[in-house]
Amino acid sequence: MSAPGGSAEAAERTAEPERRPAGGGGEGAPPPPREGSGRKGRFWSSRRGPASLVALVILAAAALLLYDVASVRAGRGAMSWRRTLADGLATTRVDSVYVLAGAAAAAAVGLWLLVLAVTPGRREMLTMRPDVPQVRAGLERPAAALVLRDRAMEVSGVRSARVKVRRRKVVARAESHFRDLDVVRSDLEGALSEGIGQLGLAHRPRVSVRVGRPKKT
Numbered sequence: 095m096s097a098p099g100g101s102a103e104a105a106e107r108t109a110e111p112e113r114r115p116a117g118g119g120g121e122g123a124p125p126p127p128r129e130g131s132g133r134k135g136r137f138w139s140s141r142r143g144p145a146s147l148v149a150l151v152i153l154a155a156a157a158l159l160l161y162d163v164a165s166v167r168a169g170r171g172a173m174s175w176r177r178t179l180a181d182g183l184a185t186t187r188v189d190s191v192y193v194l195a196g197a198a199a200a201a202a203v204g205l206w207l208l209v210l211a212v213t214p215g216r217r218e219m220l221t222m223r224p225d226v227p228q229v230r231a232g233l234e235r236p237a238a239a240l241v242l243r244d245r246a247m248e249v250s251g252v253r254s255a256r257v258k259v260r261r262r263k264v265v266a267r268a269e270s271h272f273r274d275l276d277v278v279r280s281d282l283e284g285a286l287s288e289g290i291g292q293l294g295l296a297h298r299p300r301v302s303v304r305v306g307r308p309k310k311t
Contacts, residue, residue: 221296235259245289251278279305
């Protein structure tokens with residue numbers, strides 16, 4: 095026969111909810127990040143420079159035209175530039191050299207603005223592999239080149255190295271003062287390939303390596 099106190103303790107243990115550690119993979123815990131589950135794509139530039147320049151030009155032209163119209167409405171004469179422009183537009187032929195040159199310049203500026211609007215820009219940023227959802231990461235090219243140059247200098251026989259990182263290609267130029275050049279080139283390609291893999295880039299660039307002897311002075 096059990097004591098009444100034992101049944102009360104058992105009832106308390108039964109009624110006590112099960113406690114799970116935070117982040118232990120419970121029903122309400124977020125799923126772990128999966129490789130490639132984040133956002134992938136190039137970084138777009140905000141184009142503050144061209145947008146500010148166009149906005150200032152339009153604002154200045156609109157303000158000047160509005161001031162001239164208000165002056166005419168107040169009983170004053172129109173500005174000389176507007177009278178000259180009106181007379182010139184009334185007398186100048188459409189196939190005039192000045193008209194064609196102005197139209198070509200306006201078309202070139204419009205085409206430039208259109209290219210800026212539809213291209214991402216920010217070519218100095220390399221998109222990294224999206225491992226976390228809703229997170230985008232990027233790496234600047236000079237930083238990637240510095241990391242790969244350090245990896246190149248660790249190769250035995252490399253005296254000096256220069257590394258340029260492009261969007262689709264990594265170009266390395268090295269000088270070796272001992273060891274066979276083919277062996278150094280092979281080791282350097284392997285070191286750079288391993289370093290590129292550790293950078294975690296979304297698009298793996300190709301590797302181009304050139305190894306030579308230092309110039310004799």
